Amino acid sequence: MSNEVVILIADDDAGHVRLIEKNLARTGLNNRIERFENGQEISDFLFCTGSGRHRTPDTPYLLLLDIRMPQLDGVEVLRKLKSNPELKTIPVCMLTTTDDPREVQRCHELGCNSYIVKPVDYEKFADAIKQLGFFITLLKVPQIQSVTSRQSAD
Amino acid sequence: MDQTTEPNRHTPENSAPPAPDYRRMTKAQLIARLRETEGHAPPAAKIAAPPCSDSATIDHERRIRAILETAVEGIITIDEQGLVESVNPAAERIFGYKASELIGRNVSNLMPSPFREEHDAYLRNYIRSGKARIIGIGREVLGLRKNGTVFPMDLSVSEVRLANARMFTGFVRDITERKQAASESAALSRSLAEKNKELETIVYIASHDLRSPLVNIQGFSRELAQAxxxxHKRIVETPGDTLSKKDLNDLVSEDVPEAIGFIQAGVAKMDALLSGFLRFSRLGRVSLSIQPLDMNELIAAVTQTMDYQIKQFGITLEVAPLPACMGDPVQINQVFTNLIDNAVKYRSPDRPGTIRISGRIEQGQAIFSVRDNGIGIAPEHQGKAFEIFHRLNPNRGEGEGLGLAIAQRILDRQHGRIHVESAPGQGCNFLVSLPGLE
Known part of the structure; x- marks a missing residue:
């Protein structure tokens, strides 16, 4: 099992995801990327609910989270994640279109690790992604063990 | 005008007092004093003062009478049985009766049902138990005019204990205008709150939905520029005619078309968002023509225009007889078109679709139900379903996420409401309420 950080992108806009992927690759990051189209999907993945994909134990994750998404929005996902003792260690970068100070503050209060505005200005966007690349390489990403994995390992 | 709500209980002085200062007395005190000096004769308005030896007393009585007759508040006195003893001119004006029509009759004639029937019992109960519901307390109650109209009024009642009996004095103020002003002000503040919410929505949309396609347009334009x-670099760097087609093919056959695709989609999305946004905003400005609606006709017209869609997907439509309601025909048509359109769009792949439309009248409101057996909405997502541009299932069919937002906006302006009862996989029941026929 690889201990390479898996980047989770929860964003309903395929174009945004493609731009993030391209720019991450340009900064030399070739981590595995998993994409989720709405808040419910990423929530089901992390909390191992529903019938879709679930996270695997012992894999370090980093989450890039959009705010405006169908069903569950990013702020709600962040709140759920950060109020779960096991999952709150996953680093979360909000990656969204608004720099509304109230939204930024709300996300920080809920415990997001970073907040990046998807700028319309491409240069800034590329810079932001580069910074994120450094962030990812510098970050000591904790591994989450789940109860089930410990049991199955016994 | 003094609107005291303190209990006023007064025992008239037994011995002749040394010239009391009437200007400092409350109304109740004045009336007690007046009755005392008149020897318990009904102090109906405009009765000539009895002859009196003391000219100072005559002067006092004239003052008291002048005060009662010029008071803005209606002043009515009753005895222990509830029979009217006196009525001042203001009370005559407020209730539309002449004093002579009221004196000796039960004061309950000035109250609408059910208070009219209950008044004698209240009074008896008070006299027996001393437990006051209104005596000594100011209160907002309903009055009944001679012409049968009911109006809101402030009533304060004080009790006057005389040597061998007691009487009650009611001070009445017609508050129709005040109530009207208060309800206008409440309506104004509701519409202000609505405008404020609208503004918040616009800020949210501008910062999220409208910027989103721009990120793609600029991002992929930049990708094109890089390609x-x-x-260009390959062309310049490669000497002579040796440039391999393969070197460029990846770019031209994959990256460039992908970028162009996203740019075009971004432009189309922006266009759809802006026109949807304008449609939504204009709803607030369209003038309404509220009229009685035959909902059987209206729903028949809606389902007829959607007949092709409904048949195309093999959906069974059932429409029960519907009550009439008040509303704008064009906009209410839009509401039900959107609801039925959603029922078709979010049908379940697991079973043949059904849509049932029914209605009932409940407390003056017409309540319509549009029930489907489609994919349903989880309770936690139900609030979001009404947000503009919010699509719970963006992959199902065309749409900008406007249908329910528009329906809600329309109903907000027509004293209507909409909500949904649903569970995932259980279909939706959209409930629309509109004012019933007046």
Missing amino acids: CEFI
Whole structure:
């Protein structure tokens, strides 16, 4: 099992995801990327609910989270994640279109690790992604063990 | 005008007092004093003062009478049985009766049902138990005019204990205008709150939904520029005619079309968002023509225009007889078109679709139900379903996420409401309420 950080992108806009992927690759990051189209999907993945994909134990994750998404929005996902003792260690970068100070503050209060505005200005966007690349390489990403994995390992 | 709500209980002085200062007395005190000096004769308005030896007393009585007759508040006195003893001119004006029509009759004639029937019992109960519901307390109650109209009034009642009996004095103020002003002000503040919410929505939309396609348009334009630069560099760097087609093919056959695709989609999305946004905003400005609606006709017209869609997907439509309601025909048509359109769009792949439309009258409101057996909405997502541009299932069918937002906006302006009862996989029941026929 690889201990390479898996980047989770929860964003309903395929174009945004493609731009993030391209720019991450340009900064030399070739981590595995998993994409989720709405808040419910990423929530089901992390909390191992529903019938879709679930996270695997012992894999370090980093989450890039959009705010405006169908069903569950990013702020709600962040709140759920950060109020779960096991999952709150996953680093979360909000990656969204608004720099509304109230939204930024709300996300920080809920415990997001970073907040990046998807700028319309491409240069800034590329810079932001580069910074994120450094962030990812510098970050000591904790591994989450789940109860089930410990049991199955016994 | 003094609107005291303190209990006023007064025992008239037994011995002749040394010239009391009437200007400092409350109304109740004045009336007690007046009755005392008149020897318990009904102090109906405009009765000539009895002859009196003391000219100072005559002067006092004239003052008291002048005060009662010029008071803005209606002043009515009753005895222990509830029979009217006196009525001042203001009370005559407020209730539309002449004093002579009221004196000796039960004061309950000035109250609408059910208070009219209950008044004698209240009074008896008070006299027996001393437990006051209104005596000594100011209160907002309903009055009944001679012409049968009911109006809101402030009533304060004080009790006056005389040597061998007691009487009650009611001070009445017609508050129709005040109530009207208060309800206008409440309506105004509701519409202000609505405008404020609208503004918040606009800020949210501008910061999220409208910026989103721009990120793609600019991002992929930049990708195109980079591809162009790369091609140019290859051309310049490669000597002679040796440039391999394969070198450029990846760019031209994959990256460039992908970028163009996203740019075009971004432009189309922006266009759809802006026109949807304008449609939504204009709803607030369209003038309404509220009229009685035959909902059987209206729903028949809606389902007829959607007949093709409904048949195309093999959906069974059942429409029960519907009550009439008040509303704008064009906009209410839009509401039900959107609801039925959603029922078709979010049908379940697991079973043949059904849509049932029914209605009932409940407390003056017409309540319509549009029930489907489609995919349903989880309770936690139900609030979001009404947000503009919010699509719970963006992959199902065309749409901008406007249908329910528009329906809600329309109903907000027509004293209507909409909500949904649903569970995932259980279909939706959209409930629309509109004012019933007046």
